[in-house]
Amino acid sequence: MKKLRTIFIILSITWMVVVFLFSNEPSDESKNTSSFVTEIIANIIYGDNLPEKELTLKIQELDPIIRKLAHYTLYAIGGFLICSVISTYDFSIKRNILISQGIGSIYAITDEIHQYFIPRKKCKDNRRTYRLSGSTYRHNISIDFT
Numbered sequence: 001m002k003k004l005r006t007i008f009i010i011l012s013i014t015w016m017v018v019v020f021l022f023s024n025e026p027s028d029e030s031k032n033t034s035s036f037v038t039e040i041i042a043n044i045i046y047g048d049n050l051p052e053k054e055l056t057l058k059i060q061e062l063d064p065i066i067r068k069l070a071h072y073t074l075y076a077i078g079g080f081l082i083c084s085v086i087s088t089y090d091f092s093i094k095r096n097i098l099i100s101q102g103i104g105s106i107y108a109i110t111d112e113i114h115q116y117f118i119p120r121k122k123c124k125d126n127r128r129t130y131r132l133s134g135s136t137y138r139h140n141i142s143i144d145f146t
Contacts, residue, residue: 037066
């Protein structure tokens with residue numbers, strides 16, 4: 001169990017570093033990254049079936065959805081990893097959920113505060129909501145596997 005705990009701790013810390021690096025991108029850079037991903041997804045969905053102008057409009061419509069899903073998914077992964085670490089200890093399921101959710105919530109809030117200091121980025125309550133819900137969802141799923 002100790003070896004498994006070590007693996008999940010390393011994965012959790014790696015996840016936290018990756019999130020920090022994403023959060024550390026200035027707003028323009030972050031928008032370019034997500035726009036690139038949205039363009040790829042739009043091209044997969046619509047292919048060559050739309051004229052360039054319509055495709056551009058579809059990309060603009062998809063962009064906020066893709067960004068929200070990215071926040072949710074990223075924090076769902078983190079929730080799973082954090083819960084996996086905590087589940088290697090001899091806690092009750094209730095305590096496991098509370099500790100994991102607490103760590104995930106604190107990380108999400110501190111990440112938002114960190115973004116306050118990044119040029120042209122804003123600290124947004126709605127983004128925190130996606131992070132916390134993603135984190136919560138994954139905590140509940142990972143409990144079923146432990």
